[in-house]
Amino acid sequence: MSTEMNSIPALKSIPKWYKTILAKEGRAFAGLQNLRSVALDDFNRLGFPHKKLEKWRNTDPKTALSFDYSMATDDLRMPEILNEVFECEVHELDSFIINLYKGRFVYKDNPIYTLENGVIVGSLSAAFEVYPDLVNKHFGKYAITEKNAFQALNTALFLDGLFVYVPKNVAFSKPLQLINAVGTTEDVFVQNRNLIILEPGSELTLIQCDDSYNYKRSLTNSVTEIVLGANASLDHYRLQNINNNSTLISSLAIEQECDSRLSSNSIILNGGLIRNETYTKLNGTGAHADVLGVYLADKNQHIDNQVFIDHAMPNCTSNEQFKGILDDYARAVFNGHILVRKDAQKTEAFQNNANIILTDKAMINSKPFLEIYADDVKCSHGATVGQLDDSALFYIRQRGISEDNARMLLMYAFAAEVTSEIRIDSLRDRIEDMVKKRLRGELSICDQCVLQCSSPEKYNFEIDMSKI
Amino acid sequence: MLLQIKNLHVSINGREILKGVNLEVNKGEVHAIMGPNGTGKSTLAAVIAGKEGYEITQGEILYNGKDIQEMAAEVRAQEGIFLGFQYPVEIPGVSMTNFMRTAINEIRKYHGEEPMSAKEFLARMAEKKDLVEITSKLTNRSVNEGFSGGEKKKNEIFQMAMLEPQLAILDETDSGLDIDALRIVANGVNKLKTNENATVVITHYQRLLDYIVPDFVHVLFEGKVVLSGGKELALELEEKGYDWIKNNTER
Numbered sequence: 001m002s003t004e005m006n007s008i009p010a011l012k013s014i015p016k017w018y019k020t021i022l023a024k025e026g027r028a029f030a031g032l033q034n035l036r037s038v039a040l041d042d043f044n045r046l047g048f049p050h051k052k053l054e055k056w057r058n059t060d061p062k063t064a065l066s067f068d069y070s071m072a073t074d075d076l077r078m079p080e081i082l083n084e085v086f087e088c089e090v091h092e093l094d095s096f097i098i099n100l101y102k103g104r105f106v107y108k109d110n111p112i113y114t115l116e117n118g119v120i121v122g123s124l125s126a127a128f129e130v131y132p133d134l135v136n137k138h139f140g141k142y143a144i145t146e147k148n149a150f151q152a153l154n155t156a157l158f159l160d161g162l163f164v165y166v167p168k169n170v171a172f173s174k175p176l177q178l179i180n181a182v183g184t185t186e187d188v189f190v191q192n193r194n195l196i197i198l199e200p201g202s203e204l205t206l207i208q209c210d211d212s213y214n215y216k217r218s219l220t221n222s223v224t225e226i227v228l229g230a231n232a233s234l235d236h237y238r239l240q241n242i243n244n245n246s247t248l249i250s251s252l253a254i255e256q257e258c259d260s261r262l263s264s265n266s267i268i269l270n271g272g273l274i275r276n277e278t279y280t281k282l283n284g285t286g287a288h289a290d291v292l293g294v295y296l297a298d299k300n301q302h303i304d305n306q307v308f309i310d311h312a313m314p315n316c317t318s319n320e321q322f323k324g325i326l327d328d329y330a331r332a333v334f335n336g337h338i339l340v341r342k343d344a345q346k347t348e349a350f351q352n353n354a355n356i357i358l359t360d361k362a363m364i365n366s367k368p369f370l371e372i373y374a375d376d377v378k379c380s381h382g383a384t385v386g387q388l389d390d391s392a393l394f395y396i397r398q399r400g401i402s403e404d405n406a407r408m409l410l411m412y413a414f415a416a417e418v419t420s421e422i423r424i425d426s427l428r429d430r431i432e433d434m435v436k437k438r439l440r441g442e443l444s445i446c447d448q449c450v451l452q453c454s455s456p457e458k459y460n461f462e463i464d465m466s467k468i
Numbered sequence: 469m470l471l472q473i474k475n476l477h478v479s480i481n482g483r484e485i486l487k488g489v490n491l492e493v494n495k496g497e498v499h500a501i502m503g504p505n506g507t508g509k510s511t512l513a514a515v516i517a518g519k520e521g522y523e524i525t526q527g528e529i530l531y532n533g534k535d536i537q538e539m540a541a542e543v544r545a546q547e548g549i550f551l552g553f554q555y556p557v558e559i560p561g562v563s564m565t566n567f568m569r570t571a572i573n574e575i576r577k578y579h580g581e582e583p584m585s586a587k588e589f590l591a592r593m594a595e596k597k598d599l600v601e602i603t604s605k606l607t608n609r610s611v612n613e614g615f616s617g618g619e620k621k622k623n624e625i626f627q628m629a630m631l632e633p634q635l636a637i638l639d640e641t642d643s644g645l646d647i648d649a650l651r652i653v654a655n656g657v658n659k660l661k662t663n664e665n666a667t668v669v670i671t672h673y674q675r676l677l678d679y680i681v682p683d684f685v686h687v688l689f690e691g692k693v694v695l696s697g698g699k700e701l702a703l704e705l706e707e708k709g710y711d712w713i714k715n716n717t718e719r
C-alpha cells in the first residue's frame with residue numbers, strides 16, 4: 001500500500017475492527033477466518049479504489065473515504081427509533097419482511113428459522129454455526145476478493161447479513177423484503193454480507209431496500225452472493241433511496257446453472273454516491289439473465305452501474321437495459337461488459353443504456369462493451385444520450401397539458417420502460433408513484449423508504465387506466 | 469369574432485415566412501385555407517397554436533377579442549384552440565387513454581371544474597371512438613406509436629372530438645387518407661360542428677371540401693392571403709392551378 005493510501009481516513013480503524021471481529025468468532029468460523037485473512041491481504045494489496053483505476057475512472061470514492069468511520073462490532077442493540085421505522089408497512093405489498101440494522105440481521109427470538117417447505121431464513125452469522133456445510137459450500141465462491149477491493153474488505157470485515165436457503169423445487173410464496181436501515185449514529189461504516197441459495201427448480205422473489213431515515217452520513221459496503229441451481233428462478237429488486245450524504249456500494253455476485261432465470265431490476269431514486277456492481281455468470285446452458293435499471297439523479301448525486309455478464313456456456317441469453325434521467329450537476333456512469341467465452345455458442349446478449357440529460361452540466365459516461373470469443377452469437381449494444389423531444393413537448397402542450405406535466409409525462413414514460421417490468425403489481429404501483437414524486441421533486445424524507453405508510457398521493461394525471 | 473388575425477408577419481431565423489396575413493373567423497363558420505407547398509400554411513397554424521421558435525415581427529392574433537401572443541401553448545389549448553397536426557408526433561410510453569384523460573382534466577382545472585369521473589371519461593371515449601370509427605386497439609396503445617399515416621390522422625380527429633375545442637385548425641388532415649377514411653374524418657368534423665365553434669381546414673384537395681363544405685376559401689400564397697371567396701373558389705383553383713394565382717397577384 002502506498003503512503004498516499006495510508007492517509008485515507010476510512011482506512012484508519014480497519015486493523016482494529018479486524019482484530020475485534022476475529023476475537024469474537026468461535027470455532028465454527030475457522031473456515032471463514034481463513035477467507036478473512038486472505039481477503040484482508042487482498043485488500044491491503046489493492047487498497048481502496050481511486051480514479052486512476054480503469055474501473056473507477058469516472059467514479060471518485062475519495063470524498064466518501066475521507067471520514068474516520070465507526071463500525072459497530074459489539075453486540076447489536078436495537079435503537080428505539082427502529083421500532084418506529086420497522087412498524088410501517090406497505091399494506092398492499094404482502095411481503096415477508098426481514099430487517100437489517102447496520103447490515104445485521106434483526107431478530108426477536110431466533111436468529112435463524114425454518115419456514116414453510118423447509119425454507120431457511122436468518123442471520124448469516126448464525127448460519128455459519130447452524131448450517132456450516134451449506135454455508136461453506138457457497139460462501140466466498142462467487143464474490144471475488146483478489147481484484148475487487150470493496151468485496152475483499154467486505155469478506156474481511158462483515159459481521160452479518162441475510163442467509164436464505166430455498167430447497168429443491170420449492171417456490172417461496174411471498175416476496176422476501178430485505179430492509180436495510182443504516183441507523184442514527186453519525187459516520188457509520190456498514191459491511192453487510194448476504195448469501196442466497198436457490199436449489200434446483202426453486203423460486204424466490206427478493207427485494208433489497210436501502211433507505212435512509214435521516215440525513216446522517218454513512219458508507220455501506222454490501223455484498224450479496226446468489227447461486228441459482230438448475231432451472232431455479234429469482235426475481236430480484238434493488239430499491240435505493242438514500243440521502244445525499246450517504247454512499248452505497250452494492251455488489252451482487254451471482255452464479256446461474258442450466259436453465260435458471262434471473263431478473264434483477266435496480267431502481268435508484270436518490271443517493272449521494274451509489275455504485276452498483278452486478279456480476280452474473282451464466283454457468284449452465286439455457287440460463288437467462290435480465291439485468292435492468294433505472295436511475296434518477298439531480299444536484300451533485302453520482303450513480304454508477306457496473307454490469308458484467310459472463311456467458312460461459314452455450315445457448316444462454318441476457319438482456320441488459322438501463323435508463324437514466326439526470327438533472328442539475330448529477331453524474332452517472334454505466335459500464336456494461338458482456339463476455340462471451342469461446343464455448344458459449346448460440347449466445348444472445350443485448351445491452352442498452354439510454355439517458356435523458358436535463359441540463360448541460362449533468363453528465364453521463366456510458367461504456368457498453370462486448371468481448372466475444374465465440375463465433376455463432378447474436379449480440380448488440382448501444383447507448384444514447386438526449387434531451388426531451390421538443391416536438392413531443394409541443395404536441396402534448398397543444399392538448400392543454402402544462403409544460404411541467406408534459407415534461408413529467410415524457411420522463412415518466414421514459415423510465416416506465418424499465419419500471420413496467422416489475423412483476424409484483426403492488427410494488428410496481430408503489431415504485432411508479434415514487435418515480436412520479438421523484439420527478440416532481442416531491443420525494444420527502446418520509447418517502448425515503450418503501451415502507452412509507454402515508455396514503456398514496458393523488459395525481460393530476462393518471463397513469464394506469466387499466467385500474468378504473 | 470372568434471379569431472382575428474391582423475397583418476401578421478412571422479420570421480423563422482430571420483427569414484420572413486408570413487408577410488402580412490389577414491384572416492377573420494366567426495363562430496359557426498368553416499374556413500378552408502389552400503395554397504402551394506412551402507407557402508406558410510403550417511407556419512400560420514403553428515403560430516396560432518403557440519409553438520415556440522417563431523418571431524412575430526408585426527401584427528396581432530386576437531382570439532375571442534384577446535391578444536394571445538404572450539399566451540403559452542397549453543393555455544391557448546385550454547382556451548379552446550386545437551391543432552390537428554400535419555405530422556402527428558409519436559410519444560412512446562404514454563398511452564392514448566392517459567394522455568386524453570390528463571388533457572381533459574387539465575383543461576377542466578383551468579376552467580375551475582372538477583376532474584372528470586372515470587365513468588364519464590370512459591363513456592366519452594366510447595362515444596368518440598364510434599364517431600371516428602377508431603378501435604380500442606389504437607386507443608390502448610401509446611400515442612401515435614406505430615400508427616399508420618391514416619391512423620394518425622384519424623387519431624387527430626378523435627382527440628379533437630374528445631377535447632371539443634372552440635377553434636379547430638386541421639392541417640392537411642385529409643392527406644394520406646383513403647376514400648373511406650376521408651369520409652369518416654369529414655363526417656366527424658361535420659358532426660362536431662355547432663354554432664359556437666369554428667373549423668379551419670388546411671388542404672390541397674378540393675375533394676375534401678365536397679365533404680366538409682366551407683363557408684370561405686382563402687388562398688395563402690407566399691406568406692399572404694391573396695384571394696378569398698366562397699366554396700366555388702376551390703373549384704376554380706383546382707381547374708386553373710396556382711399559376712392563375714401567380715399571374716393574378718403579379719398583375
Ligand SMILES: Nc1ncnc2c1ncn2[C@@H]1O[C@H](COP(=O)(O)OP(=O)(O)OP(=O)(O)O)[C@@H](O)[C@H]1O
Nearest residue numbers: 480481485503504505506507508509510511512554
Ligand atoms: N423550423 C423551420 N426552420 C426554417 N424554415 C422553416 C421552418 N419551418 C418552416 N420553414 C419554412 O417556412 C416555409 C413555410 O413552411 P410551411 O410548413 O408553413 O409550409 P406549408 O404551406 O405548410 O407547406 P406544405 O403544403 O408543404 O405543408 C417553408 O419554406 C419552410 O421551409
Ligand SMILES: [Mg+2]
Nearest residue numbers: 509510511554
Ligand atoms: Mg404544411
